[in-house]
Amino acid sequence: MTVTITAIVLALAGLGLLIPGVWLATLGGSWFYAAAGAVMLLSAWQVHRRSAAAEWTYGALILGALLWSIWEVGFDWWQLVPRGGVIAVLGIWLYLPFMRRQLLTEDHHPAPGLPLALPLLAAIGVAIWSWTGDEASRKGELPTEVVSAEPDLGPTAPPGEWHQYGRTQYGQRYSPLDQINIQNVAELEQVWHYQTGDVKLPEDVTETTYQVTPLKVNNRLYICTPHNLAIALDAATGKQAWRFDANSGLEPDRQHQTCRGVTYWRDPGREEGELCAARVYMPTADARLIALDANSGALCDFFADNGTLHLEHGMPYTPAGFYYSTSPPVAVGGRIIIGGAVNDNFSIYSQSGVIRAFDANTGALLWNWDSGNPDSTAPIDWMNGETYTPNSPNSWSVFSVDEERGLVxxxxxxxxxxxxxxxxxxAVEEHASSVVALDVATGQKAWVFQTVHHDLWDMDVPAQPVLIDLEIEGETVPALVQPTKQGDIYVLNRETGEPVLPVSEEPAPQEGGLDEETLAPTQPISSLSFAPDPLRERDMWGITIYDQLACRIQYHRLNYQGRYTPPSLNGTIVYPGNFGTFNWGSVAVDPERQVMFGMPTYLPFTVKLVPEEEIPPPGANETASEQGLNRNEGAPYGVIMGPFLGPLQVPCSAPPWGFVAGTDLRTGEIAYKRRNGTVRDMTPLPLPFKVGVPGIGGPIITRGGVVFLGATVDDYLRAYDLTTGDELWRARLPAGGQSTPMTYEQDGRQYLVMVAGGHGSVGTKPGDHVIAYALPD
Known part of the structure; x- marks a missing residue:
């Protein structure tokens, strides 16, 4: 009976490889799966006949699979196991003594076992050996020398405070505090924990996320929540000082329900202690900007309409939920400069992506820069019907400011x-997917640098530009560091927009897209790049050999010619996917050592265009930007998109999917790239395997040589050694940590604060936690 069942299992396993393996081979893929299936069927027949020859046949299969796997992927444990795991387990079953006794030689002796034992020992040995290594990571060290002893950290923030989203207007995410350092960071402990009470609701949109980075000014922290509560906390204790509810409500057509932060501004024209002398400005999910007294949380009723500025004025279309600002504006020179997010792929009848400057006291419109009409910045007369350009490229991320040069x-x-x-x-072709410098006073464009030409892949420039003065060949260069979704890091002269590190134009794929589409012949490529190598069939992955085989078939069925393969009716692999190599979390820089730390993520997406007449009637969850059917109302095509996943809903691309990395900005050399994060919260069992997982969020650096980062899809806050990328400490979070941490000093003690509230798109646990850590007192 056991022999019969074993033969059936082997036969089914063999057919599961042979039939789709032949399909793969006809698509131009590997013949191994078909051959392995045939050999497995032969061994099944031999087991059915109780022949000891099954050992020789199956042993040859184990050895062949081992050699083929090493040839394809080297000694990468995470890629070897799916190829050989099922084959090895069945081989171990055949080797068991009670099975060998039922498989007989020609002279009716039990099968010897040696033909199976040797290949199994070789496979186990390779598995053990590969487990101890890490071929995907790159080890190295960043330079430790101090290049600039007194670097420009940007204005407005004393060393112990955090006044802007990126600490200062430069967006460096660098703190000059060093009480916490690489020697003592492992001693960090939780010192207070505050819960906002703003939790994800059943009726909330999928993309309900908690991405806020708190501000610290004087003895207060200022935060906002996904449903637009503004809250002030005592910096030493975490106790609530005040709370304001914007009552922004729920709207099913919002693509995002989030708030990345508030803006602090001190009015030099008001006396200390006067109402609204210091203010907190909060953008809301229903397209408002609210001004609050930083001390009490009271509305600053002289600002705009009783403390509230309505951002839909002048918009050509105003459907509910299509426009709002998820990122804090910047306050500079008595101006509040703000952009806004326009829903991706809902409709061509969308609001403008205009950038506007308002008087910080009155809310009066001072200038507007519309990327669809970039030469006219005089305020429009919206009260008499003037409108901005419909559906022009927008800016949903965070701005940076160089006050000395008067540029935002x-x-x-x-x-x-x-x-x-x-x-x-x-105008759209010139400005879409770019970084642009505008005059703070007038809104006039100083320069524009485009990172993707004729973008067809949702490669928005997602991250706050980082400003830093670099010492290169004896000269001080005012630089701007711009991370991108496609993985290139552009280092530009922030006065002129010219590249500091080389940028070349490389040929881009020209086939496979729509007949009516025009494709850019070349795309800009930075010499400093974390863009992944093009996917190959051998990069396909799965938990078992079977779902890996399914991913290989899908790889050949979809269009793919490398980065910038055009979207198609057949379906296209987009890699990096629109989730991005880098996203809104940006990178952090150390302006003293002039090095950078980032978290590159690698997750392919698929995109399939759908003719308008084939789009089904409206249904639930069809307008989500990251996955599902995007209807594109008014356009000739909709689009179905989402991560490139296998039958078991794991990525079809092999891990690692996420790294931490360190770069010398003066040379553009990548010093290290280390796997980051475990699958603990990605699997039904809490497995602590350090695979290297996707993440979204940002890092910070301190003068103590420590980097802090949450972001990964396992719920941890981690500390790293900036020089090597080694993990030094981690704390388990009660929810997903998809926000950027911050650090400050209060009463002589350095605190680290992390907001843990989860992220809808990546599926981490939602929550409402604000947690502070410090060294033992």
Whole structure:
């Protein structure tokens, strides 16, 4: 009976490889799966006949699979196991003594076992050996020398405070505090824990996320929540000082329900202690900007309309939920400069992506820069019907400011629909997916640098530009560091927009897209890049050999010619996916050592265009930007998109999916790239395997040589050695840590604060936690 069942199992396992393996081979893929299936069927027949020859046949299969796997992927344990795991387990079963006694030689002796034992020992030995190594990571060290002893950290924040989203207007995410350092960071302990009470609701949109980075000014922390509560906390104890509810409500057509932060501004024209002398400005999910007294949380009723500025004024279309600002504006020179997010791929009848400057006291419009009409910045007369350009490229991320040069730096997105470029204007073609420098006083454009030409892949510039003065060949260069979704890091002169590190134009794929689409012949490529190598069939992955085989078949069925393969009716692999190599979390820089720390993530997406007449009637969850059907109302095509996943809903691309990395900004050399994060919260069992997982969020650096980062899809806050990328400490979080931490000093003690509230798109646990850590007192 056991022999019969074993033969059936082997036969089914063999057929499961042979039939799809032949399909793969006809698509131009590997013949191994078909051959392995045939050998497994032969061994099944031999087991059925109780022949000891099954050992020789199956032993040859184990050895062949081992050699083929090493040839394909080297000694990468995470890629070897799916290829050989099922084959090895069945081989171990055949080797068991009670099975060998039922498999007989020609002279009716039990099977000897040696033909199976040797290949199994070889496979086990390779598995053990590969487990001890890490071929995907790169080890190295960043330079430790101090290049600039008194670097420009940006204005407005004393050393122990955190006044802007990136600490200062430069967006460096660098703190000059060093009480916590690489020698003592492992001693960090939780010192207070505050819960906002703002939790994800059943009726909330999928993309309900908690991405806030608190501000610290004087003895207060200031935060906002996904449903637009503004809260002030005591910096030493975490006790609530005041709370304001914007009552922004729920709207099913919002693509995002989040708030990345508030803006602090001190009015030099008001006396200390006077109402609204210091203010907190909060953007809301229903397209408002609210001004609050930083001391009490009371509305500053002289600002705009009783403390509230309505951001939909002048918009050509105003459907509910299509426009709002998820990121804090910047306050500079008595101006509040703000952009806004326009829903991706909902409709071509969308609001403008205009950037506007308002008087910080009155809310009066001072200038507007519309990427669809970039030469006219005089305030429009919206009260008499003037409107901005519909659906022009928008900026949903965070701005940076160089007050000395009078420039504000704007990361721009794409025009909706992201995957359709027909009919874009000359102005849109110049400014979409770029970083632009505007004059703070007038809004006039100083320069623009485009990171993707004729973007068809949703490669918005997602991250706050980072400003830093670099010492290169004896000269001080005012630089801007711009991370991108496609993985390139552009280092530009922030005065002129010219590259500091080389940028070249490389040929881009020209086949496989829509007949009516025009493709950019070349794309800009930075010499400093974390863009992944193009996917190959051998990079396909799965938990078992069977779902890996399914991913290989899908790889060949979809269009793919490397980065910038155009979207298609057949379906296209987009890699890096629109989730991005880097996203809104940006990178952190150490302006003293002039090095950078980032978290590159690698997750392919698929995109399939759907003719308008084939789009089904409206249904639930069809307008989500990251996955599912995006309807593109008014456009000739909708789009179905999402992560490139296998049958078991794990990525089809092999891990690692996430790293931490360190770079010398003066040379553009990547010093190290280390796997980051475990699958503990990705699997039904809490497995602590350090695979290297996706993440979204940002790092910070301190003068103590420590980097702090949450972000990963396992719920941890971690500390790293900036020089080597080694993990030094980690704390388990009660929810997903998809925000950027911050640090400050209060009463002589350095605190580290992390907001843990989860992220809808990546599926981490939601929550409402604000947690502070410090060294033992």
């Amino acid at each position: 730096y704007i990361p721009l997105g794409n025009q909706v629909p992201d995957q359709l470029g027909m009919g874009r204007s000359e």
